[in-house]
Amino acid sequence: MSEDQEKKPTQADQPEHSDKAPKPPKAGKPDKAEKAKKGDKPQEPVVIPVPRLQEKYYKEILPGLKEKLGRANRMSIPRLEKIVVNMGVGKAIADKKYMEEALEALKQITGQKPVVTNSRQSIANFKLREGMAIGCKVTLRGKRMFEFLDRLVSIALPRVRDFRGLS
Structure with missing residues (x-):
C-alpha cells in the first residue's frame, strides 16, 4: 500500500461496544417440507365450466360449417x-x-375494464380538439366473448321491444 492511502479499519481493529445488546437470531422462512406438512390435504384443481355457446360452437356449428363449405x-x-x-x-x-x-356502464355490461378512446382530429363545429376523450371500448376474446354473445342473444335481445332479429 502507498503511504498516502489510508488503511481502512476492519472489524477486528474497532473496539467492541459493550453497551449494545447482541442481536437475536433472525427467524428464517420455514422449510418447504414444513409448508407441505401444514397443508396435509392437497387442494383439488378448480374446474371452470366451458361457456355453453363455445361448447355448442365446437360440437355442432364447426362440423356443420366444415361440411357445408367442403373444407378439410x-x-x-x-x-x-x-x-x-x-x-x-x-x-x-x-x-x-x-x-x-x-x-x-360498459364495465357492468361486459365485465371487463373499458379503454378510453380519443379523437383523432379536431372538428370545430363540434368544439372537438384532437386527443380529447370522446368514447370507450372493450375487446372481448375467448371465454368472455362466448359468454357475452350467449347472454346477448339469449337474454338481452329477446327483451328488446319490437325486436325482429339480427341481420
Whole structure:
C-alpha cells in the first residue's frame, strides 16, 4: 500500500461496544417440507365450466360449417375471434362525468375494464380538439366473448321491444 492511502479499519481493529445488546437470531422462512406438512390435504384443481355457446360452437356449428363449405382444414373455417363493444360519448366534450358513467356502464355490461378512446382530429363545429376523450371500448376474446354473445342473444335481445332479429 502507498503511504498516502489510508488503511481502512476492519472489524477486528474497532473496539467492541459493550453497551449494545447482541442481536437475536433472525427467524428464517420455514422449510418447504414444513409448508407441505401444514397443508396435509392437497387442494383439488378448480374446474371452470366451458361457456355453453363455445361448447355448442365446437360440437355442432364447426362440423356443420366444415361440411357445408367442403373444407378439410379446420383453420380455414370462419370463426369468431373477438367482439368489440364500443360506446361514443358526445356529451363528454362538455362534461367529464358522462365519460365516467359510460365507463362504469360498459364495465357492468361486459365485465371487463373499458379503454378510453380519443379523437383523432379536431372538428370545430363540434368544439372537438384532437386527443380529447370522446368514447370507450372493450375487446372481448375467448371465454368472455362466448359468454357475452350467449347472454346477448339469449337474454338481452329477446327483451328488446319490437325486436325482429339480427341481420
